[in-house]
Structure formats: C-alpha cells, structure tokens
Amino acid sequence: MEALREQSSSLLKVDIFDVSTHNRRAIIPPRFDSFEALQTISIEDTTLLPLPNFSFCHLPALLHLKVSNVLLGDQGFPPSVFNDVPRLETLRLSRVGFTEIPAALTHLRTLKRLDLSDNEIENVEARVLSTLRGLQVLDLQGNRIEVLDGAVAATLENMTSLQAFRLDGDNPFLCTCELLPFLVWLHKSSIHIGKKSNFATYACKNPSQLSGARLLSPDLLSYLESNCSRDVTDEPSASPPNTTEESHGGKVADVSLSYQIIIPVAIVSVVLSAVGVVATWMLHKRLKRRWVGLFRRFDPNIVPRQVSNTPDQEMGYRYDAYICHHESATEFVVNEMMPEMEGEPGGFRLCLSFRDFLVGADKVDNVATAMKASRFVIVLLDGEFIACGQCMLELNMACTRTLEAGVCVVPAAPSSEAHHLLPDGATGLLLVLLEALPVEALPTTLRVLQDKITCLEWNREDTRRCWQQLKISLRNTTYYQSPQLERVLI
Helix, strand or coil: CHHHHCCCCCCCEEEEECCCCCCCCCECCCCEECCCCCCEEEEECCCECCCCCCCEECCCCCCEEEEECCCCCCCCCCCCCEECCCCCCEEEEECCCCCECCHHHHHCCCCCEEECCCCCCCECCHHHHCCCCCCCEEECCCCCCCCCCHHHHHHHHHCCCCCEEECCCCCCEECCHHHHHHHHHHHHCCCECCCHHHHHHCEEEECHHHCCCECCCHHHHHHHHHHCCCCCCCCCCCCCCCCCCEECCEECCCCHHHHHHHHHHHHHHHHHHHHHHHHHHHHHHHHHHHHHHHHHHCCCCCCCCCCCCCHHHHCCCCEEEEEECCHHHHHHHHHHHHHHHHCCCCCCCEECHHHHCCCCCCHHHHHHHHHHCEEEEEEEECHHHHHCHHHHHHHHHHHHHHHHCCCCCCCCCCCCCCCEEEECCCCEEEEEECCCCCHHHCCHHHHHCCCCCCCEECCCCCHHHHHHHHHHHHHCEEEECCHHHHHHHC
C-alpha cells in the first residue's frame, strides 16, 4: 500500500485478487485513506483479517466498491468502516459471510446499487434500508431470509427510486401472516424482480402445508388476505373449522390451497408421463426397424469386398479405426488421440465423425459406412456414453457386426509378439474405459460379450503405456479369407 500511496493523487482503480501469505494465512487488510482520485476498489478471493475502523476513509471520488468471496462475517465489517465516502454508488458485498445487513451502510446516502447476494442473511432491518433513499437496485438472492415484515414492506414502498429487487436463489420463505404485507407490496409493485425463469425460487419453504407455493400466486395472496387480520399480531380472522393452524409462530393458510396446487400438477405430470412413454415406444420401434435394415444392407457375408492394390484396401478398408465416442470426449480425441495416433510418420488413419462424415447424409448411414470402411471400432466408454441413446446405438451396431462375422473381440492389451486373426472383411472391436464403471452400469450388449472382451482401462498417470497397448492392438492383426465369403465370391 505504501507504493500505491505515492500515486494517491492519480490512481483510479485498485484490484486485489487471490492474495495470501505463503502459508495461506489471512493477511492484514489494506487501509484506503486519502486516495483523492480513486474511483474503483475490487477485493476478491482473498483471506483477510477483520477490517479495522475507517478502512475506507476520505475517498472523495470513490464510485464502486466490490468485496467478493472474502470471508469477513458480521464482526469483520464494523459500523464505522466507512468515513467520508460521499459519492459511492455501487457496493457489492457478496459471499462475505454476513448474517444481517451491516449497519455501516447507513452512512452511504448516495448508494444506488447494493449487492448482498450469497450470504447467510436471515433478517432484513427496515432501519438500515430506510436510510438508502436513492437505492435503485437491491440484490438479496441466495440468502436465508424467511420473513420480510410490515416495516420492511412499508420501507420498500417509500423507496420511490427502487427499480429492481432480487430475492430469488432459494431464500427459505416462511409463508405466515407476518409475510402478508410484503406479498401485498410484491403483487402491486411494478419493479423488476429477476428473470421469469427464476420466479419458481420465490416459493414458500415453511410451513410444510404450503411448501412449494409460489409467492407470486394470486391464490396464495387472496387466501392469506382472507385468513389473516390486518394486524398480524392478532389471531387470524374467522375461517371454516380446521382450515388454519399455528406453525413456526405464524398463522398459516388453509391446506386446501396445497390441494389446489398439487392436484393440477399431478394431473399434468401423469399426462406428460403417458405422452413420454408413447413417444419412447414409437421411437424405439422406428430405430429398431432402421437398425435391422442397416445390418442387412451392410452384412459382410453378402456384400463383396472391393479389390485394390494396398494391403488394407484389399480388405476393403479406408481407415484403421473408427472412433466411437460421446461428444464430451471430443476434447480428448482432438487434443490427445489425434496427435498421438495420427501425428507420427506412418501413423494410423482414424475415422472421426466431426471430420470425416459426409455432410447432409443420414447420421446412422454415416456410422454404418464408417464401420464397414474401418479395420477396428474403438469405443471410448464413460458414463456420458452409456447414458446417450445415439452412442448406445453405435455400440450395438459394432457388436452386431462383430458377432455376425464370428469375430472374437480383440484384446486391447496384447503382447508385442502376439498376432490376432480376423476374418477377411470383418471389423474388430476395442473397448477403452475412460473412467471406472461398475459392472452393473454396463449395458446388456457388453454383458453378453463380457467373457470375450478385454478392456483397456485408461490411466491418466500412465498414458504412455496405454497408447502403446492401443497401438499394438491395432498393428498386430492378421486377416484370413472367410470360407463363407469365399463361397459368395465364387
């Protein structure tokens, strides 16, 4: 700070980010005093000791102050932390561990934007808010606020400059009569309360009978109005027998409101589930018909191979391997597999969907053509692969080709001298486990072949061995003329 103090008359912005001692202990917080031109201060991801009094003092030009992800707590932010900060407009105190709105804010009469999101604030005091007359944006999302009482509602109504007020992010609202004044203000106010996609988080947490009820629902407001007296300290107004009860110190609404919410939701859920089952069944039948047709069309026993001059082309192959993977493994394929397998002189020829597929053609046709043109299908298995319908379809296609050709699946970790026999025109199958998968997580197709399959379990700490085993599996393969195919060609 002493080095910065030499520039106190001209320094406009200070950023403090991820600062700590060598042993990760908290550091003594800097004191900003008499920086005449300083307009912006940002302190993030830094472990500080509690701020002393007058930490921000005599800063006539300061407009923006941001303290984020700095665990201070209530005790680490004293009421006199500000002194002579006459122009501060934006204050962000996010993820600092507050359980209440700090009293130090009462000195900031020029504040326009206040962000106290993602703290542990439980109560909002009208006394503090009432001093922020010029506030335009107030962000209290992601806290532990249960109730905003009548005093807070009255204060918000008197803040004529307020344009946006955010409370989403799963604040656990307690929907009792004490919350009614705030709900009345919320429904009649025209201020912005966040994106529509976040309105669902404005919901009752307690009492249990109203858990999930939307604060913006007219039904909730009308019921509380009809069952709560104007003075929330009195008992609820007259209502039918057994429709109200005391809970958490407040008067709760009729359980019938829960049924008004639950029954329509249950009906919609049943209808959507039925539609989903029918759609899934129709899609299954359609894919099954296409799948069976494809395997008949690309049956290696009835389609004659094309003769060419190179050894691989004589077998009808354009590629050494087709890589079957989920899109989440694309980064691994591009950044690791392609340089390792194709980058060396005389390297392997890989068939990759994002590079070698015919644009505009049916995707399943592209997959079948790629498998037919490849000596091997290398399957990169992980959790995302098993959960993806398209990936499982490709795996079933590869396994079916292997079984129909009578091929024993090639081990992914052979010795350097071993040679594996494949029928002429067949496609070998290599399985690479990118992550550990329990046996019960394996699909039925793999369980059928589990006695024949030797998987290569990928080890991030020993990639050199893994690449060597994969390359040996691709190189040490010998093809022989299938008797059935020979009869077809004769």
